[in-house]
Amino acid sequence: MRPVYLVSGGVSKFAKARPDVTFQAMVKEAYDYALQDIGLEFRKAAEIVDGTVASYFSDHFMRQLKAGSMVQDYLGLCPKPSKRVEGGGATGGLSFQAGWEPVAAGRYDLCVVYGWETMSHVNTWKGNEFIALASDVSFDYPVGGFYSGYYAMMVVRHMQEFGTTVEQMALVSVKNHNNAFHNPYAQKRMNIRIEDVRASEMVAWPLTMLDICVMSDGAAVVFLASEEGLNRLEKATGRRLHPAKVTGVGGGIDAMRMADRPHGGVILLPHEKAEDYKGLKYPGVHSFRAGRMASKTAYQMAGITNPMEELDFIELHDAYTSSEIQTYEDMGLCRYGEGGKFVEAGKPFMPNLDYGYRFPEQGKIPVNPSGGLIACGHPVGATGLMQAVFALWQLQGSIGKHFGNEQLQVKNARRGAIHSHAGTGTYVAVSILEKGF
């Protein structure tokens, strides 16, 4: 396999609705940003790009099949080859890896991955219905299909098993909303406290409106290149570029029906021992086995043996505050069951920001410095790519340039992880990015 570099990226401002543009024009905003950031001319890009991947989730939201080809022509990339990748909430992360594959394999030297979702075309509750169709339509959906309800059942079991509290979950919301306050791309930029989260409207007990990400219209684009592709870009732009190197890709999947998940033994990471989990039935519905599998395989490829020591930041899929806590555990930042205490200690907060609370261990490993899905929004096909773009900017040290302020720049960031996750932990994709210049 050849080394693959993430060279440039762009994100449209995520918003509740973008009726002012069609999806193609929205993707072009992100695409043009990625071009402009490296000084690549539109026609030149069309000439030197070898192929693309289109990342979008729901044909129902669009009421437009084969929408990928319509973006391809809008971006002037016809007749270059393209394909669409879909995997629920993990669509963006899977597409990122699907763009990595042909570059690593030697088929492409330069691959563009573009993603978007336009969720405003139906009302919120019809949107929830569409999303719930990503559960078994014979056995799950008809019972009262609602993803917030599914995740709520998962975290109730987490609370029962490990003593996780709603206040610990609320802290994730406090962190991510307060971080996003400094991120101009985010949909919800608010300074909030634990009480605000608990006082907001109950959606699916114990999850409130502020425990849950929002639907969004948005797009994101990344450029992936081999060394040859990087040279090609540097020649075309006359600039020395500052890429990130993709050093690990991992994936995992679990049974669609939560009811089918096994109650067996934990899949261990290198720094864990079987004795750590005596008597724990795993994954049950309290943990995401696919998240553990994806982390394990990505770490293995990147040579990471203790993620807490060897990662500088993580952008992870916090569709729910509860799933962020569960994901700390899957990714091995703490042991299974300790996710609530992990956030309570302040470890995943930014070290430099004042959240209005005193934490004993604030800023050990910033998680979702951008504000994550909860605050940025979750235009499904764009989300995982947005994470990649923000991670690239962290590794470049260019957050200040792109956000207009330095507050969310992780100091001396050399290695980060991005984590993309679909419905109740079915598809999960984890990729490791390192400073590549």
Next chain:
Amino acid sequence: MGEKEAKRVKLPETDDGTILFNVPFPKDLKDLKGMAPIIIKQPYHIDYIHSYGQDSPFFAGLANGKLLGTRCAPCKYTYATPRLHCMYCGGECDWVELPREGNVHTFTVCHYGSEEFLKETPFVLILVEWPGVDTLFLARLMGVDPLKPSLQWVGMKVRARFKRLSKFKPTDVYFVPA
């Protein structure tokens, strides 16, 4: 075609769908870029012909007041939510009747939901567990106060009840505190 004839050739005008009788339009085309978007309603309705296929006996069971799961013939793994082929050994499963009484493994109260279920909120969802059965079953729980949820509900003994008028949906069975 003559000019007179050409005038007679028309796409028929109808009065269904969206009719806008007057649309503001600038004199100078340059001003069009400042125009607000036109947003219309596009209805979309489909009736699917959905077959339960090999899972059909489960629904026939509910219509007959029986809750059926499956058990893998070779490895004995037992599924509360039926599947006819085992996830672990690939073997074919047999139908088995599940006990009427089980326990709440986990639950939630939905105060919102998909559009289809909004009118039913707040409703309680549970995953039911049975001793000796390896997987769980998703169902509605009735007979508890949805406005007073508590972790104490986990472990609660619940009993299956069946709808008299079967709709051939998994909600033909629901649970109540035993």
